[in-house]
Amino acid sequence: MLEPTDALTCGVCGGAAFTHRPVLWPALVSEWQLSPSEAAYVDRQQGTTCNRCGSNLRSIALANAIRAYLRQEGALREIAERRPPVSILEINQAGDLSAVLSRFEGHVLASYPEVDIHRLPYADGSFDLVVHSDTLEHVVNPIHALTECRRVLKRGGGLCFTVPIVVGRMTRSRSGLPLSYHGGPGTRADDYAVRTEFGADAWTLLMEAGFAAVTIHAVAYPAATAFLALKSK
Ligand SMILES: [Zn+2]
Numbered sequence: 001m002l003e004p005t006d007a008l009t010c011g012v013c014g015g016a017a018f019t020h021r022p023v024l025w026p027a028l029v030s031e032w033q034l035s036p037s038e039a040a041y042v043d044r045q046q047g048t049t050c051n052r053c054g055s056n057l058r059s060i061a062l063a064n065a066i067r068a069y070l071r072q073e074g075a076l077r078e079i080a081e082r083r084p085p086v087s088i089l090e091i092n093q094a095g096d097l098s099a100v101l102s103r104f105e106g107h108v109l110a111s112y113p114e115v116d117i118h119r120l121p122y123a124d125g126s127f128d129l130v131v132h133s134d135t136l137e138h139v140v141n142p143i144h145a146l147t148e149c150r151r152v153l154k155r156g157g158g159l160c161f162t163v164p165i166v167v168g169r170m171t172r173s174r175s176g177l178p179l180s181y182h183g184g185p186g187t188r189a190d191d192y193a194v195r196t197e198f199g200a201d202a203w204t205l206l207m208e209a210g211f212a213a214v215t216i217h218a219v220a221y222p223a224a225t226a227f228l229a230l231k232s233k
Helices: 028-033 038-046 057-070 075-080 093-101 142-152 202-208
Strands: 018-020 047-052 086-092 106-110 128-133 153-164 214-217 224-230
Touching: 018 075, 028 047, 038 047, 038 057, 057 093, 057 128, 057 153, 057 224, 075 093, 086 093, 093 106, 093 128, 106 128, 128 142, 142 153, 142 202, 202 214, 202 224
Parallel strands: 086 106, 086 128, 128 153
Antiparallel strands: 018 047, 153 224, 214 224
């Protein structure tokens, strides 16, 4: 099914044509207590993809946040082809972006369970950029995790990430609620269990983690948003 593109451009490859395939399943919509319009935009975030490179809106929003940090011309793929010397820590594979990020000269991929975001095995001030995508909703202590991301950044470095956000409500913990999993219908792996449902106040966690400034990069708002948080210089 083709969707109107509303002049949307892919920040990963520069493409301008998109296709939508539904991805949310009924049990997840009900556990998450999404209204029909909320379910529609979350579905768009995950299921609307660039015809040329396959990135979904979530990855495109994240690419745009990374481009805002890098302040370089062109889509993220073109920037990566120039192999700029930017040290990037990618925590868990950032979906469609992983292949592009690995083109950067100073790229490191750290994956759970070998590397736990609550205890990153890197010295203070090691990276220009830290990137993760839809990871924070699964971790035990999101503020602690963000504080670790900040610790390993250089001064003036940036953290770029996505979490699924329902913009019409506030962040809530799922502790005490029935278990809910991402990944797909039938997924019951512990690392896919959702611990936090993020809402309009998601940016406040970044301030609590000590970041100096935050910008939000939206694609087809409210479908997809990504954060760029800066560590003070
Ligand atoms: Zn693309």
